[in-house]
Amino acid sequence: MLIGSLCDxxxxxxxxxxxxxxxxxxxxxxxxxxxxxxxxxxxxxxxxEVYSETVEPIVPLIFQRTKATCFAYGQTGSGKTYTMQPLPIKASQDILRLMHHRHWNQGFQLHVSFFEIYGGKVFDLLNDRKKLCMREDGKQQVCIVGLQEYRVSHVETIRELIEKGNATRSTGTTGANEESSRSHAILQLAIKRSADGSESKPARLVGKLSFIDLAGSERGADTTDNDKQTRYLSRCLITSLSGY
Structure with a gap:
């Protein structure tokens, strides 16, 4: 799913x-x-309205072994981050509601992680910007090694984690924006469940919903003082998310 912001x-x-x-x-x-x-x-x-039209219909599918991704794409200053920020909160509210619904089996867990891709490198936004590594497993799925996940059960906790991650995200100045997001930020809501429906065994991944706030896609004329690192980020992003 791609959410684009248009300036013109x-x-x-x-x-x-x-x-x-x-x-x-x-x-x-x-x-x-x-x-x-x-x-x-x-x-x-x-x-x-953006949430109800785009994200809300796919939230129940995450409980059915589905992995979905929501991208925010557009030029610097077009409102990507503003549009994206409320969506994970609303999605987590619906996820927690479904987890505790009486018609659902018990044992579901919600885990949150938040990292960024900047200059071809991966950093954990919820763990003091710890540098992470991307590795390919035996199933040719790309994994982020060492990424910190937090198990959450309240929306307010998720809100605090998002604010913490956003505060440490890389920003920079371009010809179009004095404080532009210069990295791709990836927030993930992962639903896990133990094999027997209880907490006696390690939980296994059921589904995942990723929110990706892309760095600004400016025209060359708008980025006269921007460095070359940003142009590499898109290729790095595709590699890191190929297994999600």
């Missing part, structure tokens, strides 16, 4: 699933491109 004015059709992109350059005509999405939201929608 882009018309949205009444069906709310079509988006019309206008390519304007020095030619004598305007080139139009049409795109079809599951949902297209305009600039007037609230964060609650």
């Amino acid at each position: 004015l882009v018309p949205v059709s009444p069906q709310k699933s079509n988006l019309l992109s206008l390519q304007v350059d020095l030619t004598e005509y305007v080139e139009k491109h049409g795109f079809l999405f599951d949902a297209v939201l305009n600039e007037d929608v609230s964060n609650e």
Whole structure:
């Protein structure tokens, strides 16, 4: 799932699933491109509407051995972080509600981790920015070695962990933004459950919901003072998440 933030004015059709992109350059005509999405939201929608249209429908699927990822993509200053921040909180509320629902089996656990990819390296945002390693296991799945996970049972605890991680995330100055997020931040909500439904045995992963706030994707003209590290981050991100 990809949530994109657009700075320029882009018309949205009444069906709310079509988006019309206008390519304007020095030619004598305007080139139009049409795109079809599951949902297209305009600039007037609230964060609650964004969540209900994008993340909420997939939350129950995490209990069915599903791994889902929500990306926030867009130019610096377009509102990626602002749009993304409330989504994990709302998702965790629904996850905890489903975990304690009387129709669900007991033994589910919710674990939270938060790390960033910066300059081709991985850092744990919940463990004093400890440098982590990416390794491929026997199933050719990429794992983040040493990533700290916190078992949580209250939304307020999750909120505190997110605030802690955001406070240590790498930022920098670009020509477009004085305090731009210069890293890809990955927050993961992992649902685990012990084999016998109790806590007597180690819990195993059931499903995972990842929220990825990408670094700004600026045009070259907007990043005259930006370094070359950012251009490497996208390739590093694909590698690190290939097994999720």
